[in-house]
Amino acid sequence: MKRDSPPAFACWLLKSVIPVTYREAMLGDLIEEYALRAPSSSPLTASRWFWSQACRSVPSMVWSWLRSWDWLISMSIAIGVYIAMGTLKLAADMAISKFVAPRPMTEVVLAPVVFLATTSISGCIAARIRPGVTIFLALMAMITVAVSIALKVCTIPVPWWYQFGFLTLGPLSVLLTPAVFRNE
């Protein structure tokens, strides 16, 4: 982290929840204030101040966001990306089945790779279209995995942590990949 740049994850969190109408203005205010505070105090103190502002702003932002119906647009985009994500995963599964013999062990190894690659790509696409969409997409991915586990879609016997990995790492990759690549 550079001395004059605020915590990237806090910025990403704010970008996800601040309504579009004042996203740029509010983030600009915080970045400017951080730049003023950082030289006179330690970077840790300035970062702590930034994080405190970010965390305390989230409830007001979420409430304001819900009132503005902005979430409906984000949800519609998330559904679109989710359908594209499903299509992409289906295409990847079909392509793999052409080259690799269908064995249970191969499926157990390849399934998380395909799933995580698909969720990461979808997360990046969703974040590029509109910040805030990734939260809905992550929720949808989590619900899909939870329903699949409950319905026992996977016929191969796998340990609990394997299924738990799908349930947590999938939504996390949707949320974190755009932040890692900083393309939001």
Added chain:
Amino acid sequence: MKRGELLGSLEHIILLALARLGGSAHGMIVRREIEGRTGRNISIGAVYATLERLEAKGYVSSFTGEPTPERGGRAKRLFRVEAAGKRALQVSEETIRSMSAGLKSRWEGI
């Protein structure tokens, strides 16, 4: 301001801060003014959410300034109090004054 409609406490404080600052001010300046005068460390999110609400009610107006490098290339949004906002402040002040009239002597007795 509709009859019977009063400003919320944060709306009231933010309108007063904007009025004190005179001209136009952006969210962080408003936050600093409130913190400096009242010691209340309110979040920038609460300031912007309230300013947005006040703008929807027609009490303040806003315009976008020029983007600057120290703000990561982001433009300021400057707010100013409108005539309706000044009236709302007066009505709120009068309401508080009339409701608290005569109470001081009672409180001193408690």
